[in-house]
Amino acid sequence: MKMKSLLGCTLVAMLILTSCNSDDNVSVENENGKIIINNDVQSLNKRIKYNNSGVLDIITPLAGKNTPAQATSMPLVLVAEVNPPVYAGRTLKATHVAINGDYAYVSYNTEGEAYGGAVDVINISNPNTPQLVVQAIFPNTDISAVSYENGKLYIAGAASVDAFPTLSSPGFVSAMTLNNGLLTTNYVQTQLRGNVGTSVTSTGNKYYAVSGGAGDLVAFDKNTNQIQATIPVADLRAVGQNSNKIVVLSGTNGVKVYDAVTMALQNSFSTSVDVPGAKRTIDFLGNNLLVSEGYAGLGVYNSATGSKLQTIAVPTNVTGVDNSDITTNAVSVNNQNLFLANGGAGLYIYKNENQSLSLIGSIAMNGSCNYTMSKGDYIFAAMGNGGLKIAKMVTNTPTLNCSQFPTYNGSAWLNINSNETKEYQGSASLMGLNVNANLTFCGSLSVSQSLNINSGGVFYMKGSLAQGQQSNPWLSLNINNNAVMRVEGNVVIYGNLVLNSGAKLEFIGNNSTITIHGTVSKSNNVTITGTFTDTFNKL
Structure with a gap:
């Protein structure tokens, strides 16, 4: 992935400018530098696609690529795919994601020597139908990374020095004041030394940016946007903050840890030397630092001592993928779960168990997974073809008490035989489910293929269930005769819901919902009872 440029102090006559007192702050007033805001929701949402939405199969460590044998503990669905914006005849590429509440902020750049970027804002409050609510196009400007805090969006990237001749270098960082979470032109931009602003974060009364090439770590005052400290470090890829420390990753100089207030160096240690220009990320698991190290995989370090605690090598011999396309590009921690963007190998999921990371499984992404970020129930993956995939964990209703049942740890194909009564709890990702007698499942459950409740069978689902795939609606949920x-x-x-003769669909309590993306088929003597919300009015 290229390391190139973005902008200078402030943008354009259309922007609200802030005075610049530092020599590094260069005022840019050029009609080609405008931020172009598009809030036409109808046209923007043509980019959101649901064709492949549905339950995601997770490939377990001992299974073949397409034949997971055991159920995993993380049921996931693909909510939607977002096609990248196109500007000036060029298709942009997703580079980074920040999430705050109901909004996800997605940044884009242009691959190659040309410059052009964008930021999308996606409303994710409704997990069934995310909405693209506003977009900002940045002509002649790449956006590398975004970070949200307290009503502001911090943006790092690079601008074309040809389009903006007052710039001495393309790297920049900016602060945008949002309006109820949405993008504005209230935008203050400061030039950075180096060829691109690669990463940005904030904490306390400062925000921090790093730049690649002959780059710097720069600390800014949040209120004035003035530079408070500049520390030269070459080839910087990422910056993060944890426990009042600022941590940076250099592709050549490893990790450096600074005090967030004084900017005094606290610690430094080596990591693998990375290929030039590649985008990398870091994240934190308690006091441990997780570093995406490209072909060297993931490194887990004690951030206080610099000792390496664990290495997770890149996958090998992935069917249909050249090993040169498999590289750990990004890491994201969400609670005790860890997500790795492993290029052509897809998205890999790990769980922190007893201070060690163990593999849950992987998801083939039908393309190169170049970046990932997870927060709350959501997982975002930026793809090599420029687009974005939005996935979501299937989570349990927290008020349900499932403790009386054993945890399900069995096959990905669950079959309840005649005369059997089974009761399970937990979170499980299945490929198929057949109920020929009695099954109670309490927790969160996904079934990627058909779910059949056969004649005389009873399936009691307490919690959250996701089933099927829109690309193959015939993998239906079937409630068969009686x-x-x-x-x-x-x-x-x-997919589809099939209610055969004498089938009963019963809703318990007052807060149940059903969302059906496909069609509903009803035979004779079907009964549907109880209080429920039918999201798409299919029943």
């Missing part, structure tokens, strides 16, 4: 499905919680069906 079978019963009881729902206490939330059900999302991405």
